[in-house]
Amino acid sequence: xxxxxxxxxxxxxxxxxxxxxxxxxxxxxxxxxxxxxxxxxxxxxxxxxxxxxxxxxxxxxxxxxxxxxxxxxxxxxxxxxxxxxxxxxxxxxxxxxxxxxxxxxxxxxxxxx
Amino acid sequence: xxxxxxxxxxxxxxxxxxxxxxxxxxxxxxxxxxxxxxxxxxxxxxxxxxxxxxxxxxxxxxxxxxxxxxxxxxxxxxxxxxxxxxxxxxxxxxxxxxxxxxxxxxxxxxxxxx
Numbered sequence: 520x521x522x523x524x525x526x527x528x529x530x531x532x533x534x535x536x537x538x539x540x541x542x543x544x545x546x547x548x549x550x551x552x553x554x555x556x557x558x559x560x561x562x563x564x565x566x567x568x569x570x571x572x573x574x575x576x577x578x579x580x581x582x583x584x585x586x587x588x589x590x591x592x593x594x595x596x597x598x599x600x601x602x603x604x605x606x607x608x609x610x611x612x613x614x615x616x617x618x619x620x621x622x623x624x625x626x627x628x629x630x631x632x
Numbered sequence: 633x634x635x636x637x638x639x640x641x642x643x644x645x646x647x648x649x650x651x652x653x654x655x656x657x658x659x660x661x662x663x664x665x666x667x668x669x670x671x672x673x674x675x676x677x678x679x680x681x682x683x684x685x686x687x688x689x690x691x692x693x694x695x696x697x698x699x700x701x702x703x704x705x706x707x708x709x710x711x712x713x714x715x716x717x718x719x720x721x722x723x724x725x726x727x728x729x730x731x732x733x734x735x736x737x738x739x740x741x742x743x744x745x746x
Binding site for chain 2: 559560561562563564575577578620622623625628
């Protein structure tokens with residue numbers, strides 16, 4: 520099993536550009552989520568999905584879109600990147616239970632100039 | 633609202649010393665789960681332990697041990713005989729039954745000096 524995979528590992532964008540961070544898991548987990556990690560802030564939830572076709576907002580959803588067309592994939596879209604979105608982004612997945620152990624991808628380090 | 637506090641921002645110890653990382657949580661739920669994750673310098677997040685609110689037994693895994701005390705809302709993590717490879721940022725997290733959000737503390741950076 521590859522677990523949770525994320526691409527790209529690093530990305531530099533200019534303000535106003537758009538891009539999609541990819542996330543995939545091969546553990547047949549129903550629940551997937553995106554977090555951002557900023558210095559001194561811990562991890563904050565951006566969006567999550569409890570199954571294909573179902574998504575919802577987390578703590579810091581502004582500026583990000585998500586969709587979940589398959590169980591395996593959960594891409595995160597930045598429609599118009601801003602310097603405030605410079606961060607490390609982690610995708611995570613877990614079984615359907617709300618308190619099951621969550622497993623994280625390796626992260627994507629995004630810089631917006 | 634749920635909250636996790638890791639009051640120690642950074643800790644430095646000399647190799648072979650014991651070190652305890654503190655975690656205090658707030659929740660109104662009676663059913664909840666607590667987690668510890670390790671983030672080494674390479675950046676990935678590694679799951680260490682999951683503990684539910686009904687199980688206050690302490691857990692030991694090799695040099696790692698966890699002390700869960702509901703009376704003080706704490707879930708502290710002790711590393712015995714620390715090693716350089718233990719150098720990392722450690723996160724404590726709280727998940728409430730019925731909530732999809734996992735709330736993280738801000739992390740404690742542990743540096744083990746040879």
